[in-house]
Amino acid sequence: MKIVITGGAGFIGSNLVHALTEQPQVARLRVVDNLSTGDKANLAGLDVEFLEGDVQDAVLLNRAFRGADAVVHLAALPSVPRSLRNPLASHHANATGTLQVLEAARRADGPHVIAASSSSVYGANLHLPKHEDLASAPMSPYAVTKLTTEAYLSAYHHSFDLPVLSFRFFNVYGPGQCADHAYAAVIPKWISAALTGRPVTIHGDGTQTRDFTYVGTVCEVLTDAVLRRVVEPRPVNLAFGTRISLLDLIPEIETATGRVVRQEHVPARMGDVPHSQADSSRLRTLFPTVAPVALEEGVPATVDWLRASVISAVPSWGGA
Structure with a gap:
């Protein structure tokens, strides 16, 4: 092909x-x-x-x-x-x-x-x-x-x-996702903040939910x-119907990084969707054998990649 x-x-x-x-x-x-x-x-x-x-x-x-x-x-x-x-x-x-x-x-x-x-x-x-x-x-x-x-x-x-x-x-995340630009996604941005001792910025109260993939x-x-x-x-x-609030994402990042994450709340952003969760019925009909990677496995893998990228500045194949 x-x-x-x-x-x-x-x-x-x-x-x-x-x-x-x-x-x-x-x-x-x-x-x-x-x-x-x-x-x-x-x-x-x-x-x-x-x-x-x-x-x-x-x-x-x-x-x-x-x-x-x-x-x-x-x-x-x-x-x-x-x-x-x-x-x-x-x-x-x-x-x-x-x-x-x-x-x-x-x-x-x-x-x-x-x-x-x-x-x-x-x-x-x-x-x-x-x-x-x-x-x-x-x-x-x-x-x-x-x-x-x-x-x-x-x-x-x-x-x-x-x-x-x-x-x-x-809300796709994982190794290769940049954290160092103005429009970075929440997971790499927060992991980078945790690894470098900066507070994470939460828009609104943090109760908004996402279906991370x-x-x-x-x-x-x-x-x-x-x-x-x-x-x-x-x-x-x-996506696979998982749903986690941004506040509940923080303990996952703390566990994976071994760092306490400080929080800084700012006003909610215009255009942000409050809650997101997929019905995966059509996906599973078309792709019945796919087995999603759980957040508990995906976040540590992302931390490992970002730890090398943020702390060691090792050349990588990740992009924006």
């Missing part, structure tokens, strides 16, 4: 590249990344063809998708707060970028297209657990761009018979989807 990964130098993308290089069915891997949030060093030592550029570049995508059997579209401008500061940039990167990917796939004779959406599309819909047939209620421009991504994939499936699959990611599990599902060519025009939650 010949596979293209957009955003393949980033956090999830580089983890997926590592996973796919271990599959004997995969003959060739191509990565497209503009390095706005990723790092080419994340792919060091891997047999990967790297094309630097943006998914809004149709000529680049024509070159990248030539002969491809599958495209895993992970390129995006992430973060709800970032989208609040610059909605147009979020739209161009995520919504227009996805449309360019789908058009390029059509020109390349229709490779299987798998794309990343987000649990943020549920937004203000308070129903728990979140199942894919719930009405969406985006609370941020970022969420709108991800809902648009799903809609475009479904439309291209029905209009042009393109084989597609979109996954709604729920280990990156290794995400890559296991993505790999299986590529190899079995799983097609589903409806979105699929990629």
Whole structure:
């Protein structure tokens, strides 16, 4: 198989590249990344063809998708707060970028297209657990761009018979996830704070809940989807129904780091969803053998990676 990964130098993308290089069915891997949030060093030592550029570049995508059997579209401008500061940039990167990917796939004779959406599309819909047939209620421009991504994939499936699959990611974390930028996710940011003796910043009262998903599990599902060519025009939650408050996450980090975590509360952020928990029924129907990594195992693995990265500054393959 010949596979293209957009955003393949980033956090999830580089983890997926590592996973796919271990599959004997995969003959060739191509990565497209503009390095706005990723790092080419994340792919060091891997047999990967790297094309630097943006998914809004149709000529680049024509070159990248030539002969491809599958495209895993992970390129995006992430973060709800970032989208609040610059909605147009979020739209161009995520919504227009996805449309360019789908058009390029059509020109390349229709490779299987798998794309990343987000649990943020549920937004203000308070129903728990979140199942894919719930009405969406985006609370941020970022969420709108991800809902648009799903809609475009479904439309291209029905209009042009393109084989597609979109996954709604729920708070993915794990080794390789940067903690040193303004839009860093909560788990690496808090682990980094604990390791360096800084207080963790809690937006609001900390009772908001999340369904954290280990990156290794995400890559296991993505790999299986590529190899079995799983097609589903409806979105699929990629999480397993776990639910933990941010306050309850702190003891997990304290146990894994061996440090007492100090807390600093600040006002709640605009656009933040109060509670998140996935209904995994559709996922388990399509991927019945997947076994998720528990938080009690995933947090220590993330601590080990970040301890080396934050304390020792050892070169790593992790990206933003």
